[in-house]
Amino acid sequence: xxxxxxxxxxxxxxxxxxxxxxxxxxxxxxxxxxxxxxxxxxxxxxxxxxxxxxxxxxxxxxxxxxxxxxxxxxxxxxxxxxxxxxxxxxxxxxxxxxxxxxxxxxxxxxxxxxxxxxxxxxxxxxxxxxxxxxxxxxxxxxxxxxxxxxxxxxxxxxxxxxxxxxxxxxxxxxxxxxxxxx
Amino acid sequence: xxxxxxxxxxxxxxxxxxxxxxxxxxxxxxxxxxxxxxxxxxxxxxxxxxxxxxxxxxxxxxxxxxxxxxxxxxxxxxxxxxxxxxxxxxxxxxxxxxxxxxxxxxxxxxxxxxxxxxxxxxxxxxxxxxxxxxxxxxxxxxxxxxxxxxxxxxxxxxxxxxxxxxxxxxxxxxxxxxxxxxxxxxxxxxxxxxxxxxxxxxxxxxxxxxxxxxxxxxxxxxxxxxxxxxxxxxxxxxxxxxxxxxxxxxxxxxxxxxxxxxxxxxxxxxxxxxxxxxxxxxxxxxxxxxxxxxxxxxxxxxxxxxxxxxxxxxxxxxxxxxxxxxxxxxxxxxxxxxxxxxxxxxxxxxxxxxxxxxxxxxxxxxxxxxxxxxxxxxxxxxxxxxxxxxxxxxxxxxxxxxxxxxxxxxxxxxxxxxxxxxxxxxxxxxxxxxxxxxxxxxxxxxxxxxxxxxxxxxxxxxxxxxxxxxxxxxxxxxxxxxxxxxxxxxxxxxxxxxxxxxxxxxxxxxxxxxxxxxxxxxxxx
Numbered sequence: 056x057x058x059x060x061x062x063x064x065x066x067x068x069x070x071x072x073x074x075x076x077x078x079x080x081x082x083x084x085x086x087x088x089x090x091x092x093x094x095x096x097x098x099x100x101x102x103x104x105x106x107x108x109x110x111x112x113x114x115x116x117x118x119x120x121x122x123x124x125x126x127x128x129x130x131x132x133x134x135x136x137x138x139x140x141x142x143x144x145x146x147x148x149x150x151x152x153x154x155x156x157x158x159x160x161x162x163x164x165x166x167x168x169x170x171x172x173x174x175x176x177x178x179x180x181x182x183x184x185x186x187x188x189x190x191x192x193x194x195x196x197x198x199x200x201x202x203x204x205x206x207x208x209x210x211x212x213x214x215x216x217x218x219x220x221x222x223x224x225x226x227x228x229x230x231x232x233x234x235x236x237x
Numbered sequence: 238x239x240x241x242x243x244x245x246x247x248x249x250x251x252x253x254x255x256x257x258x259x260x261x262x263x264x265x266x267x268x269x270x271x272x273x274x275x276x277x278x279x280x281x282x283x284x285x286x287x288x289x290x291x292x293x294x295x296x297x298x299x300x301x302x303x304x305x306x307x308x309x310x311x312x313x314x315x316x317x318x319x320x321x322x323x324x325x326x327x328x329x330x331x332x333x334x335x336x337x338x339x340x341x342x343x344x345x346x347x348x349x350x351x352x353x354x355x356x357x358x359x360x361x362x363x364x365x366x367x368x369x370x371x372x373x374x375x376x377x378x379x380x381x382x383x384x385x386x387x388x389x390x391x392x393x394x395x396x397x398x399x400x401x402x403x404x405x406x407x408x409x410x411x412x413x414x415x416x417x418x419x420x421x422x423x424x425x426x427x428x429x430x431x432x433x434x435x436x437x438x439x440x441x442x443x444x445x446x447x448x449x450x451x452x453x454x455x456x457x458x459x460x461x462x463x464x465x466x467x468x469x470x471x472x473x474x475x476x477x478x479x480x481x482x483x484x485x486x487x488x489x490x491x492x493x494x495x496x497x498x499x500x501x502x503x504x505x506x507x508x509x510x511x512x513x514x515x516x517x518x519x520x521x522x523x524x525x526x527x528x529x530x531x532x533x534x535x536x537x538x539x540x541x542x543x544x545x546x547x548x549x550x551x552x553x554x555x556x557x558x559x560x561x562x563x564x565x566x567x568x569x570x571x572x573x574x575x576x577x578x579x580x581x582x583x584x585x586x587x588x589x590x591x592x593x594x595x596x597x598x599x600x601x602x603x604x605x606x607x608x609x610x611x612x613x614x615x616x617x618x619x620x621x622x623x624x625x626x627x628x629x630x631x632x633x634x635x636x637x638x639x640x641x642x643x644x645x646x647x648x649x650x651x652x653x654x655x656x657x658x659x660x661x662x663x664x665x666x667x668x669x670x671x672x673x674x675x676x677x678x679x680x681x682x683x684x685x686x687x688x689x690x691x692x693x694x695x696x697x698x699x700x701x702x703x704x705x706x707x708x709x710x711x712x713x714x715x716x717x718x719x720x721x722x723x724x725x726x727x728x729x730x731x732x733x734x735x736x737x738x739x740x741x742x743x744x745x746x747x748x749x750x751x752x753x754x755x756x757x758x759x760x761x762x
Contacts, residue, residue, distance in 0.1 A: 099424070100419045100422075104419075112446060115447055123451065123454065128455075130457050131484070134449075134451075134454045135454075141408070141409075145346060145412050146416065149346075153420070219751075
């Protein structure tokens, strides 16, 4: 039995993100022979643990706020509540964005780039035989390179969550896959 | 979703240059630089106020300013140094170093980071504008004790709004640091592998979140007492001024640790590098920092022994205060043990590192003296207290930041600083600091009260010495500004490691590090 994807390369020790490149070699949801790259930023804590952290902070802040409330200094409590609300919003936002990722799927005829950002899923589709990959160096030495894929003058940027070296590798791999198709 | 929208979304990586780069930046390095520049400007501003104080105290009698303005100087000097110099300075270090140290590409919430910083200049302007109001700036001391602040002029209102804004900035910064450290550590960077600087800032961030609402509530209640007919602290309406002291110090004592814990982190980075040994007792250091943070919540009333607490309360707060000496002692011991039999060299950062350990210990010991209830009845509100907290905050926090600046400046700028001038800066700072503040111990023990513009003749000699030291210390800091400026403009190229085999992910990057990302992948073993 083959797994759905056989991972060619799975990097796990990058600062900025993780790239998983796979090629379909058995039964799965994508056509056989297609190429798939998934790019997701590094996240070091699970959503559950972030929620636990917020709950702990809430308990501490509310305990302090309620203690002063019991002494008649009630105005501490609204500030504690406001602060916890901000912490909650920020952590909620972080959790919502923790599953952000990009998928580049090269099938027999198409290149499909799907970006998952929060609740939004955006997809761009290009004809495989016209698609090309462009790796632009940073405008200055201090800026990162930019990896774009597209055709007919329309390009989308991919791989912003990974570092320059990984972008170079991803670029080379995508070029190889597209070249093989021609 | 349409491709066009995706493409449009993709162009935000270009950023403006010139002034707008700094206004709109969301880059942690840019924002760290802004924080550090702001902190240095406020440090000079607060220092200038200190020199007004020392000029007046150079001789007995009133020579330079009137007593009311003198009180404004003591108050705003402290507020500027605490909220404008030390705290933003430490946040500047956090912004620069935490992402580099944990292997994150940036802070977790970059736009919030920009906002956190840009609140500060407006808050500082608001605080300074209090001098322009009818009654002048706040003159009740940085503790803003009621009922004096209830009676103050409009300057107190501006101060209250200013500290609110400064508090908002601090809380947002703290939230950002917590989320960054929790969620953006590189794979393999477990909590117990994090550099101690990151640990100290993580714990500091939790302290900030716990106590800032208390401070915000306290000053808001002051405001309502002043303008909305409440009587939380106004005895005329049945309020309790002592309650303000309790609530203030419940915030104020952790605030002291908010200023010193990141300094411990900086020293814990410097000493191992120049001792060429790993930090001794890493786990005990982490536990000591956490222990200090916890104890900071249960010792606040040692600032108010003379207020008339029940004896049981006095004894409790005395013993609780003594407990802080244990984790602090652990840290001092570990730093010394790190140096023990190390191949030590004394470049400028190490000079500051050793200087901080030595001078902070003096401040810690005088703190122990102040923590003894019966002794505190003698020392309370004297110059002994002034000497104590300057040994903790200047030779602890400020000098640690100076040492940290020299330590990481080659990494930040890509140039080596002028080592000779750096050493001059250290020695002049240390010598003038001791000339300025060591005699204040004697003044306090002899009974000279703090916050007075005039004094009895027997205190003259020590005050003259102290003022000479203060002016020397102030002028020396201009040299610091020049050294940093010179290093930014050019100098010998710094290597990636800068120092002899230092530990930490930041040293795997080129100097200066790339604007956005890393050229060499980190290895977290």
